[in-house]
Amino acid sequence: xxxxxxxxxxxxxxxxxxxxxxxxxxxxxxxxxxxxxxxxxxxxxxxxxxxxxxxxxxxxxxxxxxxxxxxxxxxxxxxxxxxxxxxxxxxxxxxxxxxxxxxxxxxxxxxxxxxxxxxxxxxxxxxxxxxxxxxxxxxxxxxxxxxxxxxxxxxxxxxxxxxxxxxxxxxxxxxxxxxxxxxxxxxxxxxxxxxxxxxxxxxxxxxxxxxxxxxxxxxxxxxxxxxxxxxxxxxxx
Amino acid sequence: xxxxxxxxxxxxxxxxxxxxxxxxxxxxxxxxxxxxxxxxxxxxxxxxxxxxxxxxxxxxxxxxxxxxxxxxxxxxxxxxxxxxxxxxxxxxxxxxxxxxxxxxxxxxxxxxxxxxxxxxxxxxxxxxxxxxxxxxxxxxxxxxxxxxxxxxxxxxxxxxxxxxxxxxxxxxxxxxxxxxxxxxxxxxxxxxxxxxxxxxxxxxxxxxxxxxxxxxxxxxxxxxxxxxxxxxxxxxx
Numbered sequence: 001x002x003x004x005x006x007x008x009x010x011x012x013x014x015x016x017x018x019x020x021x022x023x024x025x026x027x028x029x030x031x032x033x034x035x036x037x038x039x040x041x042x043x044x045x046x047x048x049x050x051x052x053x054x055x056x057x058x059x060x061x062x063x064x065x066x067x068x069x070x071x072x073x074x075x076x077x078x079x080x081x082x083x084x085x086x087x088x089x090x091x092x093x094x095x096x097x098x099x100x101x102x103x104x105x106x107x108x109x110x111x112x113x114x115x116x117x118x119x120x121x122x123x124x125x126x127x128x129x130x131x132x133x134x135x136x137x138x139x140x141x142x143x144x145x146x147x148x149x150x151x152x153x154x155x156x157x158x159x160x161x162x163x164x165x166x167x168x169x170x171x172x173x174x175x176x177x178x179x180x181x182x183x184x185x186x187x188x189x190x191x192x193x194x195x196x197x198x199x200x201x202x203x204x205x206x207x208x209x210x211x212x213x214x215x216x217x218x219x220x221x222x223x224x225x226x227x228x229x230x231x232x233x234x235x236x237x
Numbered sequence: 238x239x240x241x242x243x244x245x246x247x248x249x250x251x252x253x254x255x256x257x258x259x260x261x262x263x264x265x266x267x268x269x270x271x272x273x274x275x276x277x278x279x280x281x282x283x284x285x286x287x288x289x290x291x292x293x294x295x296x297x298x299x300x301x302x303x304x305x306x307x308x309x310x311x312x313x314x315x316x317x318x319x320x321x322x323x324x325x326x327x328x329x330x331x332x333x334x335x336x337x338x339x340x341x342x343x344x345x346x347x348x349x350x351x352x353x354x355x356x357x358x359x360x361x362x363x364x365x366x367x368x369x370x371x372x373x374x375x376x377x378x379x380x381x382x383x384x385x386x387x388x389x390x391x392x393x394x395x396x397x398x399x400x401x402x403x404x405x406x407x408x409x410x411x412x413x414x415x416x417x418x419x420x421x422x423x424x425x426x427x428x429x430x431x432x433x434x435x436x437x438x439x440x441x442x443x444x445x446x447x448x449x450x451x452x453x454x455x456x457x458x459x460x461x462x463x464x465x466x467x468x469x470x471x472x473x474x
Contacts, residue, residue, distance in 0.1 A: 062455055065323075073319055078310040086306055086326070093330070107467035173420055180414040184469065187410060190424065191431070218299055230344035232421065 010075045017064060017071070017088040018143075024060045024095040025140040027053060029133055031102030032199060036129040039109035039192060040122045050106035057099030064092040080216070087213035091143065094202040094209070098136065101195040101202075108188040121175065121189060124168040128196045131161045135203040142207065148214040155207035155219055161200040162228055168193050169229040197227070247312045254301060254308070254325040255380075261297045261332040262377040264290060266370055268339030269436060273366040276346035276429060277359045287343035294336030301329040317453070324450035328380065331439040331446070335373065338432040338439075345425040358412065358426060361405040365433045368398045372440040379444065385451040392444035392456055398437040399465055405430050406466040434464065 031050050038047035068085045071077075077085060117125075135154065142150045172190050175182045211219045268287050275284035305322045308314075314322060354362075372391065379387045409427050412419045448456045 069319060069323055072309065072323075073315040076313040082306060082310055086302075086309075089323070089326070090330075093327075104464060104467065107464075111467050111469065173424060176413065176420050176424075177417040180417065183410055183413050183420070187413075187424075187427065188467070190427070194428070227341060227344075230341065230348050230425070232348060 010071070010077065010081070013067070013071045013075070014081070014084055017067060017085065020060060020064050020067075021088055021091055021095070021143065022140065024057060024064070024092060024099075025136070025143070027057060027060075028095045028098040028102065029136055029140075031057070031099055032105075032129060032133055032136070032196075035102045035105035035109060036125060036192075036196075038106055039112070040117065040126060042109070042113045042116065044110055044113060047106040047109040051103050054099050054103040057096050061092045061096040065089060080213070083213045083216060087209045090209045091206050094205045098199050098202050101199055105192045105195050108192050112185040112188045117185065117189065118175070121168075121172065121186075124164070124171060125189065125192060125196070128161065128164050128168060128193055131164060132196045132199040132203070135161065135200045139203045139206045139210070142210055146210065146214050148211050151207045151210040151214065152219050155204050155211070158200055158204050161197055165193055165197040166228045166232070170232060173232070247308070247314065247318070250304070250308045250312070251318070251321055254304060254322065257297060257301050257304075258325055258328055258332070258380065259377065261294060261301070261329060261336075262373070262380070264294060264297075265332045265335040265339065266373055266377075268294070268336055269342075269366060269370055269373070269433075272339045272342035272346060273362060273429075273433075275343055276349070277354065277363060279346070279350045279353065281347055281350060284343040284346040288340050291336050291340040294333050298329045298333040302326060317450070320450045320453060324446050327446045328443050331442045335436050335439050338436050342429045342432050345429050349422040349425045354422065354426065355412070358405075358409065358423075361401070361408060362426065362429060362433070365398065365401050365405060365430055368401060369433045369436040369440070372398065372437045376440045376443045376447070379447055383447065383451050385448050388444045388447040388451065389456050392441050392448065395437055395441050398434055402430055402434040403465045403469070407469060410469070 031053050034046050034053075035050045037043060038050065068089050072082070072085055075081075135158065139151075139154050142154055169190065172186045172193070176186045208219055211217070268290050271283050271290075272287045274280060275287065305326050309319070309322055312318075372395065376388075376391050379391055406427065409423045409430070413423045445456055448454070
């Protein structure tokens, strides 16, 4: 077996992993978007679809994991080739969790369905999901181009999600205080909002992984990610 | 360099990874316990300690990751040796997230401090954290013994945490409905409870990873983990 032959077989395996990651990313985006649509429009059928899509995500993560280990064992890559495969493992894990969060939102969509959601809150959730989806989409684009610079810029720009999340968090508390009958549905919406914020967090993780794959180093500086709602202390007083 | 020499150097590297994972596990347990004590007793100094401990966890995960990649590149392990290292990467990632959740609970401890926590709710949170800590401790013991059988049994026994979490969730909603002044602090407690339930989830992940490291396969059967509170629909009506 010539070394060119070995190289190209390895190359094919890397391409396969990349393609599977992109497919997972596409499905993750779709699940997140669908779950929010299911929530806002009370669409139980769409919520069920998201829940069943999660099975595909779980299977994809397992398959990428198995394939990655086989590729390492067979090709014994080093340096950037090895980081490429370890990175694929990490990204698959983050995307699987994004799928879980989409599924959780879909379940909450079914729980609040009967109660309905005030339009203003729905707008807040939609806005948050749009920001999370932009973040996710951009990081998946960066994954195709492998730009360390862009990866770092996606990682460093997560403040907007945090700001919208914190404002929505406060608004949900206000609704709950105004009328106790809002408490159950608003609690579900709080968790939906938190899930969307965590999706942004996973996009940030993926950006860090891409930076690592490309450079072999962790991006410098504290990551800006922070849940600011833990500072919401005594606003009832 | 004789093959015995190579083997024993590799062995040392594996032992090093195992030791670092055990240290992370010990610190994770401590952070979770401390954060709940900080919450229940309103101990701001302890909460601050948990928050600063998280820096150690982040650094440990990065170091284990770097060491794992260097070990794979240098030793080119296959089969169970390779799974051992990939497993260490995954477990370090789960433990790092457990540390994050402890840190988040510590921050919430500071947010609710002024409001104080009713004794009954504090008992619920303590009970949940005890269950999560037992789960975490057991899975770390299984990591030392590498018993696939025990890993599977830890993975399959997560129902109790879910039941306690669901009951606490309902209780918190009731408190919120009784008096709107409880809403902010109870919301933080809801997230604390969710964080503890997620810590149980990470213990389950680790159990699955150990099963995979030992057998090369994923444990069979649907994992029992499920957030049942998404079924809490219209209890206000």
